Amino acid sequence: MVNQSLFRSILGASALLFAPFATPAGASMSSGFDRLLDSVVRIDVSEVNYEDGARRIDASIGSGVILSQDGLILTNAHVAGPRAVDINVTLASLERVNAKLIGWDHWTDLSLIRLNLDDVKKRGLTFKHAEFGDSEKLYVGETVYAVGTPHGLTRTVTRGIISNNNRYFEDTEGVDGYETGNFNSWLQTDAAINPGNSGGPLVTEDGRVVGITSRAYLGANNLGFAIPSVAAKRVVAGLVKDGSITRSYIGIIPKALQDLEGFYDLAVNSGVLIDSVESGSPASEAGLKAGDIILSIDGRKVDGRFPEQLPTIQNTIASLPVGSSLVLDYKRGSSEASAALVTTKLESRMGEEWVSDTWGIGVRKVSRAFARENQLPDDTGVLVIGIQRGFPAEVAGLARGDIITKINQSPVDSLDVIRATDAAYASRPAPTLFEVQRERRVALVVLKP
């Protein structure tokens, strides 16, 4: 895993407006590349943000690539996600069309939006769509091009090579606080990637999309990363079908064995080390422990010697239908054993968000994953993510990071509870008792008009 603090999603460019210019006719890279250029779009997104304890709108710019004539556009999850309230697409023809979110998958940092086709038809607009290439066939040193909207500079093409075709990293908060990177490896390129490139395609000379550019090291020279098309194609298919990607979860954090084969007395290239088992997870209930070596999954041998091999192993498990029965053969000390377990649904740490304009407070539901990470007894409560100054919540002493567990002595087990009390308060303001968990402490505060 790479140091997370070095990563920044490459989004959020300020809008720099340049006058459009005409492309001279004649010379071109290839017909495929011309077609690709006509399928790359700029995406302006307005999204809600509750982090000030009020409903605020943030604007940002990203890129995307049109995948089909019915207006599907692939971009990054950190460009267009569920917080988006307005998505505006600028086509290659410089015409603007609205789009709406079809679905997103923060684990792979991909999302799918669709153009308003009625509007396209009414206005007689045209566009082209791109074709996927095969990211598995890329070789290190192969020339690739990144196309996108860096710093708002529409349809910028930069050139580089594939620096590494199998890069591994995870980022627990990489997509606006959501987890990413556990189930795919990344393409690394030295093609210049800047804020605003996010969601744009990484293509070969024939204009085929081999990756979706997503991240770069800030402060480094030309260390950019893209989601490979092999992963993107699977996610697109799932999002088109269901609007989301459902994954299986068993609750292990794997670690590469590296040079530990000797210590664990294993044959080379076999087994993956369990670094951690999440409490209450299927793996934990099946008796698996940290330090165990998984030798095979449902009879198929696993090889987790290097970090680059971990996403594949994780994806093998995640790709199973939720509720699948699974047998893991493992080694503990000198003995071997099997564990049978049933997968559950993989959930994000990030819960649903909501804001109360009466109290001046933005909250996020505590999820099971968040509760586990923070060693909370259960998933009761909502996390305070924003406070508006001078409003009742701030006056009463609530602070970001507090977990509201009870309101007027009733447990807050869903956002509906807090919504209902807020509505009651708005219609007839009366002192309201909040019980909050603050680190290890319980505090009582009264919100009043």
Place this chain on the structure above:
Amino acid sequence: MKFSTLILAAASCAAGARAADLPALWAERVKCAVAVEYVTQTELERRPTVAYGTVVDSQGTIILPSAAIDLRIAPKQIKDFKVYLPGDPEGTPAEYLGRDAYTGWHFVRASAAILSRLVPVTAFAGPGAPRIAALADEVWGIGIRNKDEDFTPYILRSSVALLQLLPQRTAIAQQEVAGPGLPVFDRDGRFVGLGSSSFGQTFVEFSGADRDGSPIMLVNIEESSAFLTADEVLPYIGRIPKNVFGRPLAWLGAYGLEPMDREVAAFLKLESQSGAVVSEVLEGSPAEKAGLKAHDIILGIDGKPLPRFKPDRVVVDFVERQIAAHAPGEAMALSVLRGSERLELKSTLAEEPRLVREADREYFEKIGFSAREFVYGDAIARHSKVSDLSGVVAHLVKPNSPADLAGLRPDDWIKEIDGAEIADFASAAQKLTDIEKDATRSETVFLVSRGSDTAVLRIKLH
């Protein structure tokens, strides 16, 4: 006739000669102030610290304020105590006696060699009840300069601006009136209090980059405008700890007390008093045995309602001092509010479980870390069951050592070494010693717990 002469004489002494007497009063009283230097010696460094203290008896017992010594440091690691008389660059060795939980003071004993040059502060306490400073009283106290100025003493003067219960009675003067831990006197030279930690004062800082100014809080750590009044000091100077750990320590086991603020009190119709919310009730504690539950609100102790303080949070210190005033084995009654129900609970305080600063520890040079015994508080901090205390804690990890390079972090809970569970500190120490002795060893593998996760760490030796 005789009677009135006496009164007149006293009056003339008070009114006429007062100011002129101050240098004389000062010269006598400065003998009860000292500087105390000690060294904190960890595996990697030796760090001297200087604090100021007041002599409280004829045996050369000195009290230092609570903040003078970091409570997280094991008494074994603080050594080489020395007492310096104001103005004298030569120190003499002294002995650390421990900290008293009720007052928070650290006690130090000066060597017999300098006893004749010390005067206890009790010599200036006067007859009868302690003199309690009143509003607008003129007061003066002692400050002491740094070591490079031979701990030169100097005088500070002010008058009392405010008296507050925090929860101890504390006088706040208009300006700095003494070094923290140093005595304060009135114009007649009578002891009226002991300088406490100073309060932060807010200033607005302007700079070229910030012309609007931004507020910053500054704390003068060498001098304080606040002092504990004499009645909060004199009755307690005999609380000399029986050992460096300050045992026995009374323990209730109600964790994370939070003040009930005024708005909450009004909501719960408890306007006339204060309360403390219990965040957690610790496993196996007297509080648990008494039936106390998390989220209960303590409203009274031993039949007396908790008084109201300004600010509200002082009530937490008040409760903690009430516990510390008891001895282990003594009964303590708690009046609590649970939901809308009032309950009277009887607890029997116990001896506090072994603390981190009492835990065994050992440094392993080759691996590059020190292992520390896993104690009760470690289990609590890790949301873990106390009943299965096992493993050891990485107390210190030497930078760039094999342990550091393998990813071991301070506070990691080492549960297994080389695949075998660690039962206790002794077996871990034995195992680690064997590993370090074995010259053929190329690696050792730790299983550590960190937050909600674990990690398998491969430590490459040499």
